[in-house]
Amino acid sequence: MSQTDTTEVDVQALEQEGEIAADYIEGLLDIGDYDGDIDMDVEGERAIVAVVGASLDELVGKRGEVLEALQELTRLAVHRQTGNRTRLMLDIGGYRERRRAELTKLGTDVADEVKQAGEPKPLAPMTPFERKIVHDAVAAAGLRSESEGEEPDRYVVVYPS
Numbered sequence: 001m002s003q004t005d006t007t008e009v010d011v012q013a014l015e016q017e018g019e020i021a022a023d024y025i026e027g028l029l030d031i032g033d034y035d036g037d038i039d040m041d042v043e044g045e046r047a048i049v050a051v052v053g054a055s056l057d058e059l060v061g062k063r064g065e066v067l068e069a070l071q072e073l074t075r076l077a078v079h080r081q082t083g084n085r086t087r088l089m090l091d092i093g094g095y096r097e098r099r100r101a102e103l104t105k106l107g108t109d110v111a112d113e114v115k116q117a118g119e120p121k122p123l124a125p126m127t128p129f130e131r132k133i134v135h136d137a138v139a140a141a142g143l144r145s146e147s148e149g150e151e152p153d154r155y156v157v158v159y160p161s
Contacts, residue, residue, distance in 0.1 A: 009045050017078050017086050018047035024077040025051060025090070028070070034059065036092075046087040049074070056093040064099065067092050068127060089129075100133050107137025107145075107158075114143060114158045125153045 018040035029036050029051070036053035051059070060067045071090040078086045091097065106123070114121050123134065131147050134156045138145040145158045 009042075011042055013082075013084075014042045014045075014047040015040070017082065017088050018042065018049055020078045020081050021047065021049045021074045021086075021088050021090070024074050025049060025070070032059075043089075046089055048089045048091065050091040050094075052093065059092045060095045064095055064127070067095060096129070099130065103130055103133040104137045107134040108141055110134075110158050111138045111141035111143045114160050115141075118160045120157055120159045122148070122157045123155050125149065125155045128154075131156050 022038045022040055026038060034053075034056065036051040036056055039050040039052060041048045041050075058066070059070065061069075067090065070092070071088070074090055075086050075088055078084075078088055089096070103126075110121055110123065126134065131154065135145050135147075138156075138158050143158055143161055145156050147154050148157055149155050
């Protein structure tokens with residue numbers, strides 16, 4: 001097998017991760033008596049499992065805290081069955097997509113602010129998912145950003161060019 005073959009995405013393995021995760025989440029929804037449909041997809045190098053339906057806010061929690069916990073539990077369930085670490089992403093009620101749009105706008109707005117002021121600007125603590133989106137938006141605006149601090153209080157600082 002050549003070097004490039006080992007770095008290619010194993011779509012079949014990601015689909016299997018998605019199926020294991022979907023079964024796990026479906027079980028949790030049944031236990032909690034929640035209604036929701038489950039969508040599975042593979043995006044880039046990760047499986048994505050989304051739960052869509054009415055009144056799922058309790059499963060997202062304040063600032064996505066319950067969603068993050070459910071994602072970690074789901075990743076553990078997948079790891080237990082496959083023996084492999086997974087980068088699976090869980091979304092509930094479209095929360096991550098809404099949050100992605102908000103954070104992209106935040107990153108762009110802060111980059112504009114920093115360009116004007118010429119001073120670095122620290123942001124509030126965020127999850128790794130949230131920081132990545134802000135870093136991408138800042139980079140797209142032509143500035144540099146770094147994560148600082150320790151989890152769970154890690155935050156992004158945007159620097160002038």
